Amino acid sequence: MTVKISNKIVGYRVKKADPEAAQPAAQPENKPVEMNEYIERPDFLLGTTYKIKPPVAEHAMYITINDILLNEGTDHESRQPYEVFINSKSMEHFQWVIALTRVVSAVFRKGGDVTFLVEELRSVYDPNGGYFKKGGVFMPSLVAEIGAVIEKHLKAIGLIESEEMSEVTKRILAEKRAEFEASHTTATNDDKAGDYPPNATMCGKCNTKAVIVMDGCATCLSCGDSKCS
Numbered sequence: 001m002t003v004k005i006s007n008k009i010v011g012y013r014v015k016k017a018d019p020e021a022a023q024p025a026a027q028p029e030n031k032p033v034e035m036n037e038y039i040e041r042p043d044f045l046l047g048t049t050y051k052i053k054p055p056v057a058e059h060a061m062y063i064t065i066n067d068i069l070l071n072e073g074t075d076h077e078s079r080q081p082y083e084v085f086i087n088s089k090s091m092e093h094f095q096w097v098i099a100l101t102r103v104v105s106a107v108f109r110k111g112g113d114v115t116f117l118v119e120e121l122r123s124v125y126d127p128n129g130g131y132f133k134k135g136g137v138f139m140p141s142l143v144a145e146i147g148a149v150i151e152k153h154l155k156a157i158g159l160i161e162s163e164e165m166s167e168v169t170k171r172i173l174a175e176k177r178a179e180f181e182a183s184h185t186t187a188t189n190d191d192k193a194g195d196y197p198p199n200a201t202m203c204g205k206c207n208t209k210a211v212i213v214m215d216g217c218a219t220c221l222s223c224g225d226s227k228c229s
């Protein structure tokens with residue numbers, strides 16, 4: 001309501017709040033809004049099992065990551081990792097491996113962005129030194145290799161973008177490799193398919209022993225990183 005004031009204002013006072021009028025009859029309770037849906041574990045989950053054979057363990061390890069499908073059948077359908085199990089005949093790492101799987105599973109179930117786990121695990125360095133996996137990839141520790149498996153899985157279900165090498169880059173690398181091997185006949189033909197030339201050196205970018213030097217340029221046959229001197 002508007003009131004036109006035609007006289008001079010000579011005084012004013014602040015209107016006191018009417019205690020009865022201010023209180024709406026039945027005030028709705030201010031309940032906090034739950035942003036996370038409560039998820040009960042379904043009776044079955046789909047999962048993937050990865051096998052790793054780290055030289056620091058006597059037997060192979062089987063890493064199973066189970067996923068849960070959220071908002072199934074809607075536009076917001078998404079696949080999220082839900083739990084991780086590690087199985088092995090080897091018992092020497094049993095204690096901390098179980099602890100790690102429980103903590104990682106708990107982080108998975110919390111929801112939200114879980115991709116930070118990959119960086120955390122992959123940057124764990126074994127004070128005894130790491131090891132080379134088949135194919136020349138350096139693993140700084142067993143924990144890091146478990147992190148690499150989780151990364152592979154998160155890439156497979158689309159939570160981490162995988163930077164696919166272009167077909168052109170792949171072809172150039174294959175050509176470079178063939179050329180290098182032809183000019184270094186000493187490179188033996190042991191049937192280690194997928195391995196890089198034996199005298200290849202470490203790549204600082206992808207941690208793979210795949211760097212060869214050709215025409216004054218150090219080129220990584222794994223990721224394509226190249227430096228010319």
Ligand SMILES: [Zn+2]
Pocket residue numbers: 203204205206207208210220221222223224225
């Ligand atoms: Zn590289």
